[in-house]
Amino acid sequence: MPPDTQSRVKPTDTQSEAEATDDTQSETEPTDTKSEAKSTGTRSGVQPTSTRSEGRPTATRSGARPTAARAGDTIESFSLKDLRGLRKDYTRRPDESIISWLVRLWDAAGEATMLDGTEARHLGSLSHDPVIDQEIMREASPCSLWERVLGSVAQRYLCADDLYLQQTQWKTIEQGIQRLREMAVAEIVFSDDINTRNPDLVPCTPVMWRKLVRLGPQKYSSALAIMKWDETEETVLDMAKKLRTYADVVHGPTHARIAALETQVRGLADKMEENHKELKQDILQISAVQVRGSGTTRKRSLDREGKGIPRAKLWVLLHECGENMKRWDGESTDAMTQRLHELLDGKTMRGSSSKKEAAPVTQGNKDLDCVDSHVGEESVSIAGVTGGSQDFTLVEADVSLTGNEWKRHPIVTGPEAPCILGIDFLRNGYFKDPKGFRWAFGIAAVETEGVKQLNTLPGLSENPSAVGLLKVEEQQVPIATSIVHHRQYRTTRDAVIPIHKMIRELETQGVVSKAHSPFNSPIWPVRKSDGEWRLTMDYRALNEVTPPLSAAVPDMLELQYELESKAAKWYATIDIANAFFSIPLAAECRPQFAFTWRGVQYTWNRLPQGWKHSPTICHGLIQAALEKGEAPEHLQYIDDIIVWGNTAMEVFEKGEKIIQILLKAGFAIKKSKVKGPAQEIQFLGVKWHDGRRQIPTEVINKITAMCPPTNKKETQAFLGTIGFWRMHIPEYSQIVSPLYLVTRKKNDFYWGPEQQQAFAQIKQEIAHAVALGPVRTGPDVKNLLYSAAGNNGLSWSLWQKGPGETWGRPLGFWSQSYRGSETNYTPTEKEILAAYEGVQAASEVVGMETQLLLAPRLPVLGWMFKAEVPSTHHATNATWSKWIALITQRARIGNPNRPGILEIITNWPEGENFGLMDEEKQEQVTRAEEAPPYNQLPAEETRYALFTDGSSRIIGMKRKWKAAVWSPTGQVAQATEGEGGSSQLAELKAVQLALDIAAREKWPKLYLYTDSWMVANALWSWLEK
Structure with missing residues (x-):
């Protein structure tokens, strides 16, 4: 190897296997080594080694420029002779698809070939695609040819499906492995969740596997569907090993002997078909739908022939009755004859019954009756979505949806399906309910007969x-x-x-x-x-x-x-x-x-x-x-x-x-x-x-049937689907906040227990979403706006309550996360902010002139109607002025002769009453004053001091709260807990528990200390009224 060439190869720690197996398209296959990917030498004399691991950086995509060589790499120029050799090895072949060329480029150690911009331009056109070739030459700094090609392909195509379209059908297992590796390369180019540049180490997803099954021969479909029936994460290399193991079993010597035996049996069956048509006709007339005629007579005729039926004929008859013939290898002729009679007895009993068969439908919602007659028969094969298939018999039978009108229609029967009727028949059927409504099978709409349609x-x-x-x-x-x-x-x-x-x-x-x-x-x-x-x-x-x-x-x-x-x-x-x-x-x-x-x-x-x-x-x-x-x-x-x-x-x-x-x-x-x-x-x-808007049933079914997302794009698509219906879901933003975390660019995709819980909860909320509206007007209609500020954001809901109604009807639910500096607001400011946002949203629904009755979770609106700004606040004075102007103009808080009846936390939302019930209690509570710090209390007074605290958290699918009271002098604590409440409720429960302790012990006074600013501020706001 020339020195200048050798210096261009990336050093490796270990050498992996270097074998290559070509399929019919002369494309290199992956090795059987899981942690390493093989490499082959180029014909120009360059012999690169490419030990690749998952720890390398991911390939560039969506137009991102390839990364330059690392500082520790030694880069020297290729000679023109070397570049001509590289061009010969790396140039896309005639009639070779881009995706196949990418796999061959990887196998030829394209990642180990480092090129600068000048050398990349000297290579000329490698892909024969102007866009890809220009992008390959664009980067001036040194980087691998593999990174250049991945970045250029990402610029040329919009998504992985554009590359999948280039794939052709495969016939052999080796060709199937090649197609699977091609899909892996496409995922590397376009997926944000792939953290390896090695196609063999890319996770084989169910989508990739289904595409592979569809591209393959029918004879492999069942085996491939079983091979990856679960959601376990296996790499492309793992699945390639399974495919090769399966090929060894299928094409080994044992399989050859079985295939030869099956050929002989089929030949014998063909002969028996010609010689025993009459007998076969009797067997085929037995179906899942009741058949006219006497099964007893047919059984007796077989009884007379049973002892003389040849083994080959029994084999054919049992096979046609749906038996698994593998279990009959080596069994005696008498045993096979006995089994045939058992099957005939069972079908005779079903056929002689005077009852009509109930037939499950393919997509309908009602059962139907099938009459005991049928004509014509045809063999059909039904393939499932996972690639499996099953043979059935198609017959024409008289069927009825209501038991009155009988029609001739094809049905499918078989050992595993007594009777299947298609949705095409159901669409033509209907019935009337006692109110005269016409309900059509398979159609969601309800029509009233006699109404002229547009x-x-x-x-x-x-x-x-x-x-x-x-x-x-x-x-x-x-x-x-x-x-x-x-x-x-x-x-x-x-x-x-x-x-x-x-x-x-x-x-x-x-x-x-x-x-x-x-x-x-x-x-x-x-x-x-x-x-x-x-x-x-x-x-x-x-x-x-x-x-x-x-x-x-x-x-x-x-x-x-x-x-x-x-x-x-x-x-x-x-x-x-x-x-x-x-x-x-x-x-x-x-x-x-x-x-x-x-x-x-x-x-x-x-x-x-x-x-x-x-x-x-x-x-x-x-x-x-x-x-x-x-x-x-x-x-x-x-x-x-x-x-x-x-x-x-x-x-x-x-x-x-x-x-x-x-x-x-x-x-x-x-x-x-x-x-x-x-x-x-x-x-x-x-x-x-009736003036109400609802989520359509088909939308609910679609959302509830969705599987958990496996990457960011799927998560974004799910959020986009459910986001349109957010007004039907209370506290929507807080529920789905864990899902939004995994979609952020700076975060890697991670689907943990928190995401799964949010995913399940929001689907459950969609399934049970209530209808909204209608919006009513009039002096007797009250518009109630409930608002609350939580740890993760704001929420509010608008209800209308008419005369005689207990709870009213919801008009909408809203929620939003805290934005910017809002996270630093005091608890009082957050509650007021929730009310302010609620008033704005409610105005769009009921109009600007309609008065709203505000019911915040805690009584903090006194600041608004006093037009005062508290001394401790984070929001600017301008923001406070904006809040005061809108809330005082659009809302009111109840009868001025008593503390705002809607501000007192009564039956919202936890169903507990913490308000004043009569004037006597009001006088007792108002004799309160600010207590000194605990360390300044007289020693004899400390025994009347209690500290309170409360918290709330989600366990499983439920929110649980806990409230506690502690006595410093007695060194004892008491606690209470429950379900369905917030941390604010827990704080109030703790206060209530402290009052109960003081009343039970008959204390003359109580020094109450709480760490909840919200509770303290709410109590003082109420006491000042």
Whole structure:
């Protein structure tokens, strides 16, 4: 090895195995050594060694520059001859995918090859991809070729799925191992949670394993599914060992003998099939659904033949009856005949029964009856999500959901499934309850029969790709201040064909047209909830250089508040079909929206999706059309419209008027996008019923079925899903705070007991979330705002209580963590801050003119209504002035003749009463005064002194509190504890316990000492009233 070349190799402590196994694509496989990864020499004479461990730094990603060589490394230049050799070894081969090339680069010791910027440029094009090659050459400081390539691939592709799309099917186990290592490389490039650059040491996740199973042959699917059935963390190298062990077993000499025997048995079975069709027909007619005919007669015929049935025939018949034939190896013919009779007896008993079979359904919620007849039969194989499969028989049978109307429909039967009926049949069935409501199987909506539906109106389209053309002038929209040109990146395989068809159809409709423009933006397909695709554009770069436009789209939360205030009985929703594509653009505005698909450049003639001003323009034009047509009362959010009323006919008339206005204006409306009149409906993703908004059942089911996240991205996705429903969850921020900790950039992902408890608790809260609303008005309606400040943040809730109601109805729950200097506020200031934030939030729900009754957890609002600032405070005087102005203007604290009845901690939230019950008690308590420090008490007075303390913590899924009282002179302590309370409650419980002790001992006085500023401040605030 030349000296200048040898100095470029990273030193290693130990040498790992250097074997290489090529599959059909001539790609190198991992070694069997767990802690080390092999390395192979390059053809240029460079013989690098690459002992890699998990302790090395992670590879760069998302455009981050590769790290430079460490200070202790000796760096010398490659000669041109050496670089030509490296180029020959490291250049991507023809028809070799990027992901396969990455694995080969690692195996060829790409990490041990240190290059500076000049040498990287001298290597030339290694990947044959301009973007990757330019990124490889960009870094000037010395770093490994492996780091350069990882960083460049992260710049070239958006996510790991773009690399997975390059993978092909595998046939042999060695090819399967190669695919698994390719997935590991993709995870190294794009995952924030991988702390190794060695693909063999990357944890093999269930997602990676499922992808491997899908790419492999069907014959391996069951074994692979069993091989990794649990969630244990095993590396790619561990799984490669298992795969090779499995291959040795499957393809060994024992397997060869079994395969030969099975071939002989299959040949014999084919012959028996031809010679005994009549006998086989009798056996196949026995199914899980009752079969017409006498099973006794059939049994007797077999009894007559039983003693003369050859062993080969018995083998075939037992196999067709569902027997596991491995257990019959070496058994006698008499035993096999006896078992066949047992199976026939069991099926005869089931077949001769006059009862109808109850059949479980695949996704329904009701059982059904199956009649005792069937015709036709066909063998089917059902594959599970884990790769396993099972053979069943498909027959046609007469079935009924109600026992009255019988229909012919296919069902699936088998040894492990007596009768399976598909959801497709259930969707056609329904029944009526005693109130006349029509309930459809598999459909959540409840409809009332006899109510005329809006989707029966004329003019509605049944074309799923319907596009209208608004009868307005071509719109002049803001034009970008500079040219933006970004090439199209790879899209998911599932989206290619639907998007191609969509573009062709939009071209025929005049929505898009071929163009030549200096602008270009990539397509960003988005899958909708119904499984279809939406053609959106990635206009992020274009949006940055587009002049601003005043936003006119209403706030979604404000719309929900307004709809909540209607308290309607009936609803109807209308969704305009492809509303953006119905708005024409002026010719001079179109070039900036250009995109390229399959080598052809197009541009939009209508308003595109993904541009930042499209929602504003669309909402404004629809609003103008409705105003021009004098539409009845409604709410509109861009192209979604809802109407409401107290009767179905009122709602139908409103909806009909709006549909006529929109159709006349030029919009298209699909029948499937018009719902109602109905008493329960979904609008903007929220379920509405009787003026209340609820979490839809399908959303609850989706959230409760989620598995614990395994990385930061999954945690963020989970928080994004549940965050939309935070107003339904009391103390949401405090519950999920452990989950937010693991998503911070500076923190490594760690899923511990605290995170698991928060994850389970928030799912339980979602499952039991209450409906919110409706918002009522009137002089007899009281709006109660409860607020509290805890250790981890603020929380408040808004309730409405009408005449005769005990508890009232919730309008919303809010919570937030402390921000900035708020963590340093005194307990009094935190309680006031909670009340202030609550008043602001409540005003958005019930309006600015509505008076609120404040009920903070502790009575601290006296400072507000006295307009005084305490001597000890952390917030600025300006902040105090802001608090005083809002709270005194919007709220009141009760009858001035007695201490604020809502401020006294009565039945909120722990259900304990610490308030004054009558004037006598008030006089007794008010004879209190400030006590001197304990060390200044006279010796004879110290026996009347008690110290109190309280605390609270979460144990399991419950919060538990404990209160204690200590006597310094008696050196004794008393304590009490309970569940469901906060630390503030515990402090108050301790005070109550001290009072009980003083009363029991008949002390003439009590010196009470507490370390809780909140308790002391609350008591003094109350005493000063």
